[in-house]
Amino acid sequence: MTLATSDLTFAYRKGSAPVIESLTTAFAPGALTAVTGPSGSGKSTLLYILALMLRTTSGEVLWDGRPVTALPDAERSRLRAADVGFVFQDAMLDPARTITDNVCEGALFAGMPARTARTRAAALLDRFGVGHRATHRPGEISGGQAQRVALCRALLTSPRVVFGDEPTGNLDHASARIVWDALHVHARDGATVVIATHDEQLAAEADHRLVLA
């Protein structure tokens, strides 16, 4: 899916200085774009806007050319559940639920049959080396393992769009490599992947770069 912004401006409060001003850009399918820029330049904010978690103050966000800003909340949630995977800097797993249940939750919300979700979850957990933790709870696994679980959750529906907000920020080099490469492979498979990062080495490997000031 092609994501685009047209003259996008965003301020957190009415009358306050915009965090993003008059941004017109596009993110193509089949490519990983690294969004870089100093702390506070609006990288996370841009991802939240593109993922329909925040609404623009003015300007438009286009999903495959369709304006999505003015859609009702329920429709925006439905689009997000159907098409978007999101990996945050912290894995943000539900501590009360098993690893498998954490991975499946969003897909079930998006309407995937439970049996399909569990089968896919098992395959993804195995692929990322955490299959042996499937019945454990988040408190019983390491930070690097938790982030791989979050990656499985983001990829479970094979979403057409995946965002990463500093997805490797808390990881050791080996785990960061696993997460980054998986996101890059997902892009190569045709998805639109947009990652905010401070990691210059990884950003240099991206297909495209958007630098916020």
Ligand SMILES: Nc1ncnc2c1ncn2[C@@H]1O[C@H](COP(=O)(O)OP(=O)(O)OP(=O)(O)O)[C@@H](O)[C@H]1O
């Ligand atoms: N919920 C909020 N309410 C008000 N201001 C906010 C909110 N979230 C972020 N901001 C402000 O918006 C600006 C952009 O923040 P954002 O988190 O998007 O930047 P960033 O480039 O991702 O930063 P970092 O690299 O430190 O994560 C900052 O000045 C920040 O203080």
